[in-house]
Amino acid sequence: MSNHLKQKLINFKQLFYKLPKLHRYLIAVLSVTCLLLVITPTYHFSGKGVEIPLPKLQDPEFKGVDVALSDFNTDTIPDYEWVVQEGDTLGELFSMFNKSYTLTQILEADKNVLSLDVINKGDIYRFWFDGETDSFDGKNVVLERMEQYLGVAHQVVFKRKNKGYEYKETLLEGTWRKVRIAGEIKSRSSFYKAAVALGLPANDVAVIRRLLKTKIDFAKQTAAGDRFEIIISKQFVGNVSTGNTKVEGVRFFNRKTVYSAFAYKGNYFDSKGEGLERAFTRYPLKPGFRRISSNFNPRRRHPITRLIRPHNGTDFAVSTGTAIYAPGDGVVKRVVRHKYAGLYIELQHSYKYRTRYLHLSKALVRKGQQIKRGQKIALSGNTGASTGPHLHYEFHVNQKPINAMGNKVPVSIGVDRKSKGEYERRVSSLIRMMESEDVTSTKADKEKAKKG
Numbered sequence: 001m002s003n004h005l006k007q008k009l010i011n012f013k014q015l016f017y018k019l020p021k022l023h024r025y026l027i028a029v030l031s032v033t034c035l036l037l038v039i040t041p042t043y044h045f046s047g048k049g050v051e052i053p054l055p056k057l058q059d060p061e062f063k064g065v066d067v068a069l070s071d072f073n074t075d076t077i078p079d080y081e082w083v084v085q086e087g088d089t090l091g092e093l094f095s096m097f098n099k100s101y102t103l104t105q106i107l108e109a110d111k112n113v114l115s116l117d118v119i120n121k122g123d124i125y126r127f128w129f130d131g132e133t134d135s136f137d138g139k140n141v142v143l144e145r146m147e148q149y150l151g152v153a154h155q156v157v158f159k160r161k162n163k164g165y166e167y168k169e170t171l172l173e174g175t176w177r178k179v180r181i182a183g184e185i186k187s188r189s190s191f192y193k194a195a196v197a198l199g200l201p202a203n204d205v206a207v208i209r210r211l212l213k214t215k216i217d218f219a220k221q222t223a224a225g226d227r228f229e230i231i232i233s234k235q236f237v238g239n240v241s242t243g244n245t246k247v248e249g250v251r252f253f254n255r256k257t258v259y260s261a262f263a264y265k266g267n268y269f270d271s272k273g274e275g276l277e278r279a280f281t282r283y284p285l286k287p288g289f290r291r292i293s294s295n296f297n298p299r300r301r302h303p304i305t306r307l308i309r310p311h312n313g314t315d316f317a318v319s320t321g322t323a324i325y326a327p328g329d330g331v332v333k334r335v336v337r338h339k340y341a342g343l344y345i346e347l348q349h350s351y352k353y354r355t356r357y358l359h360l361s362k363a364l365v366r367k368g369q370q371i372k373r374g375q376k377i378a379l380s381g382n383t384g385a386s387t388g389p390h391l392h393y394e395f396h397v398n399q400k401p402i403n404a405m406g407n408k409v410p411v412s413i414g415v416d417r418k419s420k421g422e423y424e425r426r427v428s429s430l431i432r433m434m435e436s437e438d439v440t441s442t443k444a445d446k447e448k449a450k451k452g
């Protein structure tokens with residue numbers, strides 16, 4: 001039992017029922033009022049503004065209070081909310097609920113979404129229990145639903161069904177706002193330092209260096225006086241920044257040469273439309289090790305429990321110790337041990353693509369490492385919940401799994417002839433933004449950019 005963790009939990013239902021009856025009544029009435037405001041059509045009268053009839057407030061002693069309360073859907077209030085703080089773990093939380101076995105059941109559902117390994121400070125978890133929720137012994141309580149809020153744009157819901165859990169993942173696209181970052185490298189500085197000082201996330205610096213690495217060596221060839229113009233976009237949900245950014249375009253002026261990269265449909269090209277990223281190889285395994293034992297199937301059900309258990313990858317029947325090779329350039333995002341997925345690796349390739357490798361016996365890379373296409377990254381195995389040695393390989397586009405053996409995998413990259421015109425118009429519009437002073441998001445950024 002951990003008391004410090006217990007204190008961080010907010011018990012909503014207890015709070016609700018501890019409120020004086022009048023307050024509960026007012027919450028119920030206000031909720032109904034809000035609902036009425038939402039569903040009541042509004043009428044516009046010219047010159048008079050908008051008129052909405054307000055419902056008459058009833059006397060608090062009115063006998064209909066309990067009816068109003070029962071109409072108020074308490075299911076929308078979680079029993080507990082937990083905001084993750086430094087060092088918190090899900091294991092600790094579930095053992096506090098006396099629900100360690102429930103965590104095991106949820107992890108079984110998590111195998112194909114792998115959202116429980118990314119627990120970060122500030123993430124929010126909400127819990128709905130059924131049964132006697134005031135006691136912490138957990139005996140007569142079942143977890144009906146757990147909602148995971150990983151930042152503002154990413155939500156995963158685990159819902160109880162047939163003695164197990166199913167999950168639903170929601171990714172909000174939100175809106176992307178363009179920001180201009182322009183500056184110059186001063187003496188005894190570097191592109192990295194200059195760009196980060198102007199507000200370019202370090203992650204995006206790495207992307208730019210990777211995109212232009214075959215053209216310019218940022219460590220050796222850049223010098224004081226070199227200039228850069230970058231357009232990035234920042235993701236917002238409503239008015240809240242998600243922290244996600246991506247590079248839309250960059251021009252780097254090195255003495256008399258301009259090196260550029262522009263994003264188009266999620267891939268990067270130079271000013272002539274030549275691809276700046278290498279194509280992916282279809283298989284992460286050498287020829288002779290590519291026998292598929294189970295195909296991608298997002299609608300698969302468990303044969304016994306009948307729970308939806310999407311197979312978000314392709315299984316290759318390979319014996320333990322078979323070498324696995326990165327299908328594209330990228331960076332190692334995770335090297336994690338999961339109860340069901342076993343030892344697994346996740347690679348991020350540009351913003352759009354990522355790959356996962358499950359049930360490994362050995363990882364040959366570490367988190368944060370830059371990876372080249374064809375680099376040996378791991379040895380296959382039989383770890384986690386696995387019915388025999390195999391490699392489970394996942395390919396994700398925009399964070400959603402696709403069939404890596406299908407046609408959507410980028411096996412060749414270049415602006416096709418049909419899209420040339422559209423691509424050129426996009427490049428011109430990005431260059432106009434780069435040359436304009438007005439695209440900067442805030443005054444502060446603008447001032448910073450001038451000083452840069």
Ligand SMILES: [Zn+2]
Nearest residue numbers: 313314315392
């Ligand atoms: Zn599999």
